[in-house]
Amino acid sequence: MFQLSSCDQLQDAGKHDSLVIQIDPEGSGRTFEGIGGVSAGASSELLIDYPEPYRSDILDYLFKPGFGASFQQLKVEIGADAVVVGSEPSHARNRDELLNPRPEYYQRGYEFWFMKEALKRNPTITTSALEWAAPAYLGGHWTQANADYIVQFIRGAKDFWDIDIKYISPGKNESKISTEWLKDVFKPTLDAAGFSDVKILAPDNLGYYWEICEEMITDPELESVIDAVGYHYVYYHLPQLGHEEYASTESAKSLDASLWASEDWSAHDGSWKNAHLLAGILNKMYIRDRITAMQIWCPFDGYYDNTGEWKSTGLMKADQPWTGYYEVSPAIWAAAHFTQFTDIGWNYIDSACGYFESSSGGNYTTLINPEKTEYSTIFFTDSVARSIELICPEQASGRIHKIWHSNESEQFVQLQDIEPLNGRITLELEPGSIYTISTLEGRRKGKALSAIPDSAGFPIPYAENFNEERPGMSPSYFADIQGSFELTSANGKQWLEQKVTEDPIDWTFFNAFKPLGPLTQVGDITWEDYDVSVDVMLPDEGYAQLIARMGELPVYTSGYILKLYHDGYWELLLNSHQILGSGKIGNKSNEWHSLMLRCSGSRIEAYIDGSLLKMVEDDRVGRGLVGLGCSWNKIRFDNLTIEEYVQNPK
Numbered sequence: 001m002f003q004l005s006s007c008d009q010l011q012d013a014g015k016h017d018s019l020v021i022q023i024d025p026e027g028s029g030r031t032f033e034g035i036g037g038v039s040a041g042a043s044s045e046l047l048i049d050y051p052e053p054y055r056s057d058i059l060d061y062l063f064k065p066g067f068g069a070s071f072q073q074l075k076v077e078i079g080a081d082a083v084v085v086g087s088e089p090s091h092a093r094n095r096d097e098l099l100n101p102r103p104e105y106y107q108r109g110y111e112f113w114f115m116k117e118a119l120k121r122n123p124t125i126t127t128s129a130l131e132w133a134a135p136a137y138l139g140g141h142w143t144q145a146n147a148d149y150i151v152q153f154i155r156g157a158k159d160f161w162d163i164d165i166k167y168i169s170p171g172k173n174e175s176k177i178s179t180e181w182l183k184d185v186f187k188p189t190l191d192a193a194g195f196s197d198v199k200i201l202a203p204d205n206l207g208y209y210w211e212i213c214e215e216m217i218t219d220p221e222l223e224s225v226i227d228a229v230g231y232h233y234v235y236y237h238l239p240q241l242g243h244e245e246y247a248s249t250e251s252a253k254s255l256d257a258s259l260w261a262s263e264d265w266s267a268h269d270g271s272w273k274n275a276h277l278l279a280g281i282l283n284k285m286y287i288r289d290r291i292t293a294m295q296i297w298c299p300f301d302g303y304y305d306n307t308g309e310w311k312s313t314g315l316m317k318a319d320q321p322w323t324g325y326y327e328v329s330p331a332i333w334a335a336a337h338f339t340q341f342t343d344i345g346w347n348y349i350d351s352a353c354g355y356f357e358s359s360s361g362g363n364y365t366t367l368i369n370p371e372k373t374e375y376s377t378i379f380f381t382d383s384v385a386r387s388i389e390l391i392c393p394e395q396a397s398g399r400i401h402k403i404w405h406s407n408e409s410e411q412f413v414q415l416q417d418i419e420p421l422n423g424r425i426t427l428e429l430e431p432g433s434i435y436t437i438s439t440l441e442g443r444r445k446g447k448a449l450s451a452i453p454d455s456a457g458f459p460i461p462y463a464e465n466f467n468e469e470r471p472g473m474s475p476s477y478f479a480d481i482q483g484s485f486e487l488t489s490a491n492g493k494q495w496l497e498q499k500v501t502e503d504p505i506d507w508t509f510f511n512a513f514k515p516l517g518p519l520t521q522v523g524d525i526t527w528e529d530y531d532v533s534v535d536v537m538l539p540d541e542g543y544a545q546l547i548a549r550m551g552e553l554p555v556y557t558s559g560y561i562l563k564l565y566h567d568g569y570w571e572l573l574l575n576s577h578q579i580l581g582s583g584k585i586g587n588k589s590n591e592w593h594s595l596m597l598r599c600s601g602s603r604i605e606a607y608i609d610g611s612l613l614k615m616v617e618d619d620r621v622g623r624g625l626v627g628l629g630c631s632w633n634k635i636r637f638d639n640l641t642i643e644e645y646v647q648n649p650k
Helices: 054-063 095-099 111-121 145-162 177-194 211-218 218-223 250-254 272-289 332-341
Strands: 019-022 034-039 073-078 126-131 167-172 199-204 226-230 258-265 292-295 318-319 325-328 363-368 375-380 386-390 404-406 424-429 434-438 462-464 480-481 483-492 492-499 519-522 528-537 543-550 562-565 569-574 578-584 592-600 603-607 611-617 625-630 636-644
Touching: 019 562, 034 126, 034 332, 054 111, 054 318, 054 325, 073 111, 073 145, 073 292, 095 145, 111 126, 111 145, 126 145, 126 578, 145 167, 167 177, 177 199, 177 218, 199 211, 199 258, 211 218, 211 226, 211 250, 258 272, 272 292, 272 332, 272 363, 272 375, 332 404, 332 434, 375 386, 424 434, 462 592, 519 543, 528 543, 543 592, 562 592, 569 603, 569 611, 578 611, 625 636
Parallel strands: 019 386, 034 073, 034 292, 073 126, 126 167, 167 199, 199 226, 226 258, 258 292
Antiparallel strands: 318 325, 363 375, 375 434, 386 424, 404 434, 462 636, 480 519, 483 492, 492 636, 519 625, 528 592, 528 636, 543 562, 543 625, 562 569, 569 578, 592 603, 603 611
């Protein structure tokens, strides 16, 4: 509740003396560069499969100004057909595709589409891109070929989607960048291609915090190349408001380059607890670190729920395209407290930014527009109620101020307007809240016109013959984990084919995200007893896999796997490595075979071409999705069917 304070109210238990904040329009402060999301690691993969109007409604909650989160930035992954939470497709899978780009290469996946949809809603949004893994043929991250690859991503965005990438992060995600490569190879390549106006964000590292700033101070050429210094999780992962270990250094603050939290927050969900923390961190990032932009991984949870610790990360949830169901979480409205009342190019007023007391408690920031005609102050309160007195600028002392409030019970509620009295506004702030007081009008808590459909599990029975959608795309509801599975047609027929023939260059320094080859998935983590079958065709080498009860990712450590090699040898596996059965069938290359797994309680049966190969009793994996996997070959799949198995039906 918002109230004008009185002398009696200030005597209540837990109150502190009133804090006086003077809004000085001439006060110094850095330029605000926006709050946005990082669509990467296949975090957005299921959104494109949503039916209308729900897909547009979700996009509105994320990007539409003055409606929901109103993101001011969007960063996407430069795909390389390699795993993180999932795999994002490459725009150039081989050297020929790199040298001879075609429009269809830029129709793969969803990131270009996602950027375009964001720009439709907010044409001024700052778009950026970051490389994670890299295709094998590039020879490494710090090569001329990789510089060409990244620049071609920028060119393709412009040529085929009319998207201007504003910032490029050419480093390897969450790793140190080769500064010599950045200066001597990448920047000249970028300039020679006509993209000298594209700004460079580096190093996008997780660790070695602010180290590159020391190098920039002693290397003027490097400093001239980097426009923004970005690090991940400067408040730790999972985020902690009191975490001080990664605070920006005085050297970092002395640079002309901006300081960014270029991937952050990543709480387990968008609940009020995490939404409230988001507001506190957004304020503290400027107060403590002079960070002027924050990119949140991820904008929304748009992936299946078998992703371990990353399950449900995001400001909202949109992972049921088969129903259209989605959830608008409190975190959407925590972001709105900032994004709906500021814009890129506004300036912080340092003298009106600070802590109430402790750096790990309540805090506030104030921003003003370049014309110095509008301003907003955002308050994050901890467990203590606060009394605040704002001394308004002279030009705002006679204007109505808008007050917006969020707490655990209700978010983004407009309270009673207030007009300064003798140039001052006194506020009584509840504990555990977010407040925004602003001269800006016309903000709202948006609500989609269409009612959100009911939630429901993935439909079963399910059948997919891969004939209904156009070639070059991933079929609806399928989520690639490693490699790339695309619809392919020839001679009047169409099937699903894995397209990548070389293991991409990993981006991690600890190989935490390495499954055992290409993999895609579909279905429901709660499925228990079912039959699943698929037709497969193998070339002269390699193997195909059908997986039932597939559990945690990114390394599929659970599930029953029927694996068929090109020479006819087969295995029934548990958890990718334990052999439960094996044998051999007659096989010729380029010949179709039907694989089937039946899961009924602890009874697991494996079939090829209708013949029972092996039956085992094993109860170590009780439920999970369906997966299709293979070697790094162009393996074909067709006629997938999934049916609930009922033992001894009446």
